[in-house]
Amino acid sequence: MSQSSHLNKSLDDEMHKVLEDLTSNVKQIQDDLLEEILTHNANTEYLKRFLHGRSGKELFKKNVPIVTYVDVEPYIERVANGEPSDIISAQPITKFAFRYVFCSGTSGGKMKLLPFNVKYLENVEFISNVRSFVISRHIDGADQGKAIRFAFIKMESTTPSGLPAAPASTIVLKTAYFRNLASKSYTSPNEIILCRDNKQSMYCHLLCGLVRREEVVSVSAAFASALVRAISFLEEYWKELCGNIRMGHVSEWIEDTSCRNCVSEILGGPNPELANLIEKECNQISWGGIICRLWPKTKFVECVITGQMTHYIPTLEFYSNKLPIVSMKYFSSETSIGINLNPLCKPQDVSYTFMPKMAYFEFLLVDEANEVKIVDLVDVNLGCYYEPLVTSYTGLYRYRLGDVLQVSGFYNNAPQFRFVRRNDVALSVDIETTTEEELLKAVANARMVLDSSDLMLTNFTWYADISTIPGHYVGYWELKAKNKNTILDLDKKLMAECCYVLEETFGSIYRAYRSKNGLIGALEIRVVLPGTFDSLMNFFISEGASLVQYKTPICMRSSNALAILEDKVFARFFSDKPPPFDF
Missing domain, CATH: 3.30.300 (GMP Synthetase; Chain A, domain 3)
Structure with missing residues (x-):
């Protein structure tokens, strides 16, 4: 066994041990996490109203109210406007993750600003590492090539106090951890992921992915909708992409200098043979199986396929010739949450195992008789429906996520949940x-x-x-x-x-x-x-x-x-x- 193989096995063994410990000692980890969060934040303005400087679990459950965004928005806006972070969080709030919320009225929607700090990034990195470990255990050779990852950013704005605000995905993609991950694992260089123009970025993602087609082992995006959009974009632009590959230069409308330079380097000059091959596949009457035909070594498609994304399953199966559609992570702008430990299950059967170190989780029973019952993570019952409540290091306490989940099983002592619906849809x-x-x-x-x-x-x-x-x-x-x-x-x-x-x-x-x-x-x-x-x-x-x-x-x-x-x-x-x- 090579030195590299020994190292990989050692890392796998370590991750396996961590995962087993997390899912076996759920109650202790959750109780310790809540105590730590409350001890650090008991003197914040928000919690002091309810806990008066104390940090006991029972006092927390008795006195701290269950809230939605509307309830905490005034506190968040005060921090965004320049008041100290310790209004809601003892740990400095360095950024805000904003989420666009569709709503009624003449406008498209409104922004939710959610506090963001280093703890969020630590949790994202951990979930990402677990995801890689689980994938490699279930799919042979998944780590022996690259992914076409359709990742995009949105330009940051600033709050009145000057703190950056962007979608959580944009903040994460700009970190050193993910820049390093992209350079090793994706067909697209960081310059394309970080391009501010989504159309230019999409075009260059596809161009790099086609040129590097023999290296591709997976095709992925955050959500199924983005993957379907990428295939539609390819349908519209494949002739132009083939022209770029045939002639060895990038279309003039790609004006982002960083994109042009890195894509030109990947093109490496004219390649009429590759252009003809792509043209032959894209020119067929049916685009059924187009993913496998263009990227023949692809082993799986990865994206969130649960909830409202389920309706894309037939479309992705059509384009991928029924390759496994892997839905690995359950996350939100408020916190990372869980991981799918059975990635090769049918897309309709995906369940997420909650990771107890991400946040302190409680569950509000969704009951037709309107019974109000709140239980801890270890006390949920198989088959029952719950809405998660989150208490985190970012300054959210007993915050309703708005998702309705059904308990589908357990991994050791960690509950597994099937995403059912949004509560407000x-x-x-x-x-x-x-x-x-x-x-x-x-x-x-x-x-x-x-x-x-x-x-x-x-x-x-x-x-x-x-x-x-x-x-x-x-x-x-x-x-x-x-x-x-x-x-x-x-x-x-x-x-x-x-x-x-x-x-x-x-x-x-x-x-x-x-x-x-x-x-x-x-x-x-x-x-x-x-x-x-x-x-x-x-x-x-x-x-x-x-x-x-x-x-x-x-x-x-x-x-x-x-x-x-x-x-x-x-x-x-x-x-x-x-x-x-x-x-």
Whole structure:
């Protein structure tokens, strides 16, 4: 065994031991972590109101309230405006992570500012190391090549006090740890990842990935939506990319000097043979399996595929010839949370094991009877639904994340959770409530109707139209043909069946109001022109969203965004019969 192999085995053994210890001693680690957080922060202005300088667990649970962003926003804004960090955190707040929140009204949304410090980065690095360890144990050769990683930054802004503010992903990508990781593990140099122009960055990611195609063992992005966007971009620009490879120079519109220089070096001169090979693959009638055809040594696709990303599973399976889709990390702008210890499971079965050293976790029982019950990480019950509460070193205490999770199992003593839905995403036109989970399930069922045709559903969103009497659900759908030379042919009977299957999947109150009382109108699918959801994404990015963290809203509330969708509608279909309802 070589010296390098001995070193790798030693590191693997060490990580295995760390992981076993973390997941076996969950209660002790969590209790110690809470004591440490409270001891350090007991004299902050925020906690002193409730703990009066003490740090006991029972006093914390009795006196410190459960909060949402609205409750802590005044404290965060005071720090952002220049007051000392110890209003909320004894550890200095050096940056703010901002997250774009889609909301109602004429604007696209608003920014949430979340405190950020060195502890957050330490946790991100730890989760990243665990991810690498788990991948290497399950996928042979995963560490023997490079990843095409579609990573992007958003330009930083500053708070009134001069502290930097950026999406958490941007802050992380700019750290020395991840710059070093990128230089060793990704096909794209750091200059491309750190390019401020996302279009130039995307083009150069693809150009470098194509030139280095023989080194590629995985294709990845933070979210499935970004991967699908990358393939769509490739469909639009493959001829130009081939021209760059054939001639050995970069397109003139790539004006970022750092990008031009590093990509020119990777191109290394004209390569007509490679250009012809790529051209042959991209010129085929179907793009099925295009990932495997362009990058033949690819072993897996990696991205978050849970929650609202699940609807991209069929599209990614189509493009990747059903390579494993690996969804490794559960994280948020508030804290890193957990890891998927079974990366080769089906995308629909992904569960995340909570890492007890990331933050102190409590769980609010999600109960239809509105029972208020809060339990610790070690006290959750298999099969039950919970919303996580986070207490962290960044100045958040008993903070509601807004996710609904189901306990799916345990690894040693560490609970594993399946992501179910966002707590605040729902559709309603009367007294019924249709959750994100139900909306995604309905679309999955409707896809099975489309399977009998040449059509693919590439993106969608929902809207509750109460301008009609009665109000009704509207699904905006973007469709494309699997065979790129096929004209998009929308069969009225097929689309009406899709509408019916959607309604058939919804809950009993919806079906009763739709079938019996006529208080909900027939569901409508409005088909939009190709590229509409790219225009929608560009709108939200112009309003402040990050390309890396962008997710198409499941339920659309912004009137400006709805105007973009409405302007692109070219066909409308309604359910032609009410769904069944058992009285």
